Amino acid sequence: MLEIRDLSKSYGAVAALSSVSFSAERGMVTALLGENGAGKSTLVKILSGLVVPTNGGIFLDGRPIDTTTPDRAKKSGVAVVQQEISVLPNLTVAENFMLSARFGLLRRAKAAAECRGYLDRLGLNNVDANRPTGSLTVGERQLVEIARLLAQDAQVLVLDEPTAALGDRDIALVHQAVRRLAAEGKVVLYITHRLNELDEICEHGIVLRNGRLADSFATSEASIGRVIHAMIGRELDELYPPVAENAISSAESSLVLSGLQPSALHGPIDLEIRPGEIVATSGQIGSGFVEPLRAAAGMATVASGDMRLFGKPYAPRNHFERCAAGVAYCSEDRQLDGFFPDRPVWESLSAPALAASGLWGVANAKRLRRGIDRVADRMTISPNYRGRAVRALSGGNAQKVSIGKWLSSDPRLLLVEEPTRGVDVGARAEVYRLIRDLADQGLSVLFASTDLDEVLGFGERVAIFHNRRHVTTLPTASLTRDGLATWITHGSQHG
């Protein structure tokens, strides 16, 4: 049995985890639930030895265990499977096992035989140990990762959203393996956002909220409603700016997707956005909810159907054509591709305008720089910082730069993936206000998000995706959080 006793972790005055106590039995799958920022990731980091708790202890079968460094955690028998798996695709399955071999000389045949045993234990009977890992499905790779940890004699397995990026077949595979592990008497902590997984494979549930234990229950006795209430437990705050009274009157659509079938989806998308409107797409990870943005950005292969932008046929083949059509796009990885970190802030902000002006001709640096003042003012970036490198800005402000830079080229449609991922609450409100202001001036916004509060609070309508299909599009005003959660997890109104 794994026991967490009085575990706390503070960063300065902020408590990320305060006096959390719970236990997880051997032979059971214990679900660990909670919203982003509830303290789950801090707990996982403590268990994997990346973070040392301020207070409290961890006990395995009654004995305290040492998880103060990653190595010690591993030696104590705690194995954490991160969302970002670390199996190497260019090595074979057996080779991945051998990377942690104790000796310098490899005994391939022996390793392959050993590896076979672990693979069989997880139900990977038909995976050849000599296959390159890159040729496996994502779920199989996930299991290889788990098998590798088993080989190192793990007793406690912490699985951080193992099914988040998987398709149905792989999910079944992982579930089956997780059940087997529990049956073998391992302690399994299963972190998930998919509430339907609770009933499917978890016997016990733990809910964290704001760094505290909010609820603990046997899944056979708890309703979904109870779980959701435990997870949220608060009212939506004033993060989201109101829709302007006089906004949205245009009848003409800015973007129309009719019967659009990206190759990555199983069914067509039908969606229409008007000027001034903010529309969300949402779903579970892997449900295809990002596809409409990718298609409109010219990044997805489209099998059939068509797109129209302000009435004209629109089929961008690359970013250059998209920009020429006045469509702005912000990827999920904005820290990487949203700005020019070593160049001054004003250059990032004016870059879309510069690109839109074409390659030939004189660029007036002063005018470019003055041109961004309006943008930077609205983003409350102080004039002193406009000449400094973006790298010097805080994360939230860098995010504002990566979205706000598009103002300089006056786009007609803005596509944003996960508009506030990695943004702290303060900057979040500003990002929302920034986009809302733009929309009130007639910009159409389509954003993809897995954050239900954000979808409900910020979107006016939401296109819901389930199992790689566009299921429905609903006005958010008519939806409750539970209702949306049900749609997303089940693809229908009823669970």
Added chain:
Amino acid sequence: MAANMAEGAGTPIVVDGETPGVSGRWGGWMQTIAPIAPIVVIFVLAAASVPGFVSGPNLIAVVQASAITGIAAIGAAAITIVGKFVSLAIEQQAVTLAYVFTAMLMVGQSLTAAIAVTLVAAILLGAVQGYLVSRGLNPIVATLAFGSALYGSVVLLSDNRTITLRQNPVAWLGGGTSWGVPNQAIVFLVLLVIGTLFLSRTRLGRQLVLTGANPKAAELIGIPVRKLVVIAYVLAAMGSALVAILVVGQVSQASSNMFDGLTIDVVAAILVGGIAIQGGEGQLWRAGVGALILTMLSNVMLLLGLDAGVRLLLKGALAAAVLLTMTVMKGRGR
């Protein structure tokens, strides 16, 4: 997320911690000064130890001697700035263009026609390399291979003969002086100014810099990244063409070994000057300064009686030192 709650809503700009601000400013200053420091040191050493170093004629001679490397380096800097490191085909390209230019004059074409054909050839050479690299081929290996094939072709076609001009219409440009200053030196300095203006004052130049600074971001905002890579290689080839014309003007002939060591000098000049090697920096003057430093170094060592080996060794060491200093400082600034 919980940890961030404390910051509250509507925070104005926040600089991450204290240190980056301080070390960042200091680091920025250091980065500007780094390439100038050797020039000052070498200059002072030379002035102290070598009589007659700080005389007008000698200084002009230094600029003159830097001109060829400098011009080629200004062109090649486009490749560095756009984020493709350096080219290893510079001398082969210059030799080819020198043969083209000389051959055009030999067969009796007018100077204009010869220059035009040379430039067209340069555009072709640059475009081919640029196309290959823009598709994702490793820039150094691709230019190594291209240079080898190109050089082999030129030697084959010319039968490895030196071709000499009986009448040299560009002698005034390659060897002449204006107001006592060698024309090569004037071309070098003028090109440096033009190049600097190009990078800061034209759309193309600014987009070249942005592409090198973050190609992914550049692509997402609609900059035609691949096209710009091709253009960068074309600009580098134009630099080589200019060098070819100037040197043919000076020596009235083209031979297969006329640019031996040019690639090394150009690469060393770019590195020693301190242009950010991963691209995205628009300080073209650094290429010129790099060429000047190298020439002064050679000049001093020559005067001190050190031979070619030591000069080459020091070039490599200095380039590596500046490269590592810049890399480490950049890592710190984060």
Added chain:
Amino acid sequence: MSALARIDRGLWLRIILSIVLLVAGSILIDGFATTATLASITENVGLIGLVAAGLMLTMVVGQLDIAVASVAAVSGIIALLAGQNSLLLGIVAALAAAGVYGGVIGWIIARTGVSSLVLTVCMLIGLRGLALVLVPQAPAILSDDLFWVSDGLVARIGPTSLLGVIGLVIIIALGLAMRGTRLGLSMYAVGGNVERARGSGVNTTRVYVAAFAGSALLAGTAGILASLRSGSASGTGMDSLLLDGVTAAVVGGVSLEGGRGNIINVLLGALIVRIIAAAVALEGVQSSVESIATGGVLLAMLLVDYALARRSGLPFANSWRVLAGPVRI
């Protein structure tokens, strides 16, 4: 079995290409199908193969040491200079110098994240200077009483010479080590994805040091053997080893993206490069044709690699990552 089949497609392609070239050479070129030509080809395969195998090490970890030719030149010179009295001392000194160079470069790259391409371009320049410092004018000469070494190296053994055998033995030993040790496996892991390799418990600094030291040692060995064979080493020599080595490695299917490459294919790559060189030499045309051929073959292979990667949908086109060390934006 499936693993064998996987390696084999590329392997067969290269074997067939080698045979086609050999047959074509024999039919079209007088004097090609002689044991002398064959021995010369295989001997040089041993030499180029050493350099290419070294390049394979740095390429497998996702980097490149472009200074191999300069390393070979300096090593050859040191071996002859320090070996005036005791050849063994000379060889040990030369190898030690190469190993230290490689180790230091590998360590610097691991620690600073500097682009290996650019740093080793500096080294290419600097070490060439060092070679010229060591032998400014007349080349270093093997002392008269050691001339038996030169004769011994070119002594015919079967279809090759002693030099060829030494080269092949070292290369094959390296191949076995790459496959049979954890360090070898770790190199492929690092080249596949540095972060993941680290997450899997690989000491990445050690891997970089080993790869660069290994590469320098192999290039140094090639330089020493070449110098001993000719009995002299000049400050400007061995220039062509870089292009030949890179071409052999790339023709041998080593990916410049890292994480891919095996020794048998590299040997075949070296064989193909040397067959072409021998054919050119026998045709009596200028050596310029050789550089056209080698450069052309290298470019063609880069393009083929690109086309294949594109077809298989691998993110090869992510060219900005190429050899720039860890992505640092």
